[in-house]
Amino acid sequence: MNFPRLSRRALLRSSAVILAGAALPAWHEAEAADRPAPTTPLSANDRPGILLVGCGGMGSHDLSLAAKFGDVVGLCDLDQTRLAKAASLYPKARTFADFREAMHAPGTHVVINGTPDHWHTLVNLAAVRAGLDIYSEKPLTLTIDEGKRLVKAVRAGKRVLQTGSQQRSDKRFRLACELVRNGRIGRLRHVLTSLPSGQHGGPFASSPVPAGLDWDRWQGQTPTVDYVTQRCHGSFRYWWDYSAGTLTDWGAHHNDIALWGMGLEDSGPVSTHAEALLAPIPGGFSFPSTYRVEYAYANGVTHTCQTVVTEGPAGNVITEPPLPGQMANGVKFTGTDGWIFVSRLKIEASDPEILREPLVRRTVNLAASDNHMGNFFGCIRSRRDPVAHVGIGHRSVSVCHIGAIALRLGRPLKWNPAREEFTGDAEANRWLARAQRAPYDYAHVA
Template sequence: MFHQSTVTPLSRRTFIKAAAASALPAWFIESLPARAEERTDSPNERPKVALIGCGGMGTFDAKLAQKFGDVIAVCDVDKDRLEKATQHFKGAKPFSDFREVCDLPELDIVINGTPDHWHTLVNLRAVKSGKDVYSEKPLTLTIDEGKRLVEAVKSSGRILQTGSQQRSDKTFRLACELVRNGRLGKVERVRTWLPTGLHEGPFKTAPVPKELNWDMWQGQTQTTDYVPERCHRTFRYWWDYSGGTMTDWGAHHNDIALWGLGKDRSGPVSIEGEIVVQPIPGGYTAASQYRVKYVYDDGVEHFCHNTTANGWAGGVTGKPGPGEKYHGIQFEGPKGWIYVSRGDKLEASDSSLLETPLPSDAIKLYASDNHMANFFESVKSRKPPICDVEIGHRSASLCHLGVLSLRLGRKLTWDPGMETFPGDAEAAGMLSREMRKPYSYESL
């Protein structure tokens, strides 16, 4: 479809040359402010926190939050996980219905570590109850959910931090600042490499574990027999509950792509996706390997694909071969490329692109070096956090648009201002999903 245009002479040359600088440049390290002293608020100044969704990530987030606040309540629809959470967070009161948690008058903050299909309903209820929210990414299940959530957070004056924590990593910030200050010239292209998803199945149904409220776990989604692989952790590989690695990892790397392009309150104007490996019947439904081409209104192209060198050169195995890149983001322009990923991976086609300091009047991006600390600072100051609700919504939307194009198997035209598909009723019908009764916005 659009393979040829992605393998540019520039990227071939740079792979051969391997002129990469992997450490952060000295001028940037020197420019960082000294670390602020850790806050030592007196106990009655520490916000009261509840964890809703006590899986791996929610528990991790709540442990980070304990530095700044006290976890007074935990909530899960799986009694085993709830029991474990009460051991992690001594003295926290257990709940199985998030609405009761949100209603606690003494509560200040909700940490939302539920699966993606529950994020918005929990977030809306928390905001409605006057709580601030740290919500895991991808912020939403549908674009319509995001529009509703942005409106609810803005009109209520609550703080919402999206858990796309790469925003609070100085290496990603540096890459985006360099790009935003024209280090590559006018950006022509961005590539995001996302990990390949699971390609497994068919799966067998099983009796619902006695500790699990399977009906409530499924929430707004259409009910099915219990299949263990649909539930904890691997829910992200089913369209019903998530969008595969497109949304799971896209909420990180596509988020950084938008930040570097300065389009994190906007979106693309066209989306063309292709499933590379079809799911196994009766197995995970989200595409494990795919490619999506986005185009923005200024002509910038964004290629989002799985982890092999230059996208689809040399086959897609999910494991990077020699000289290939792992997951991450690469910005490209007439002056070269800059690649950034986790673990302080920062590389460029020419080391001078990184080593030349930015001038004192350069554009500075919102700086945060600790995502959870930034959230608690916002709760106190009432100023927006680094990954506010609109940014979380727009980053999730970019991923959802990719998923919709994959699912429809065709090109889509998007109006990022109106957040509509002009003249495309079929795609417009997929901006939201039918909710299974009694789960609804009205039930909150």
């Protein structure tokens, strides 16, 4: 499958369009200033007990934010080194190797789930069964089947679940989506989600399992293999077994914004096709580092999700930094009357007036949160849905999973967003779930 490539000249030409400043418009800042501050404890007794499962980089960061709103009562990790490091920061918390035991410790109300993707769902299902509220890192699931089960369980158990898609609580992304949803760029035609490229490397040799790490349990539901450092902490995301590269890692963020801007948060695309731009090295990271996925939606909008790619001197594909004018890691909405590009660093438009003009008459008002963790703790009290509730987390990562399945199969697929299955394609539908290795299957948390 061939996709059109932009030449260097075309890229430079496209950079000549008018760019607005990176700062947020004053009218939008004033609106944010009017909103109440994120929730703070009402009293010394209004501090939920927090358990962190997965004391790695992101889990530890999330916990430092959550600790403003509650008390850290438990820490859980299957790597004793990481558990000990976390315990040194929170000496009053109890420590656990098995999250099922940790969740039933007295005084535990909230779980922060910072495990790798292939453990998210079982930890979240166990938390629902233990009657706890959940802040779960994105991508919410490993498979679409996991997402369907999780949505059902969270709703039936009346739990609050916030997905760790913090761009939902970022003023820039909300502004972009609000403008698009209210017709500021005319009729929406195309969405481009540009993601960082992944790791390309290998082959990797196995080595002895580090002391204190329960490697069998770390692998959980996935097929068992010898220990390889690059499969474990941090870089697990570049392997099919545990994740789907940057397509689910960053895609869970930017494709979430794409759905938000399109107003299709409880739906999804109707067709997709995908292509890897660089084949993985046998014995190395198994998910392609660079790829391009195309989607079409029932309302006629098309969506390209691609790694930030430029052409090297010999025509070979190289990755970041992008050429001037090329859209860096972020989301670009293009409509009949202009475009808006938004990233974690800036918001730009084809005409500065698109951003400058206040949105006076709105038909769509998006849920406003300026503090993702604060929004979660506020919802624990109000029992309302947080800004990135379980349904949103599931549908956003479903877009990524659908693209990943198309990448795996290498042919166009039709998706039915109401039934949440591929149309007329039994092989693709088999990838909605994955075989789970016992004893780390759903029965593990039943």
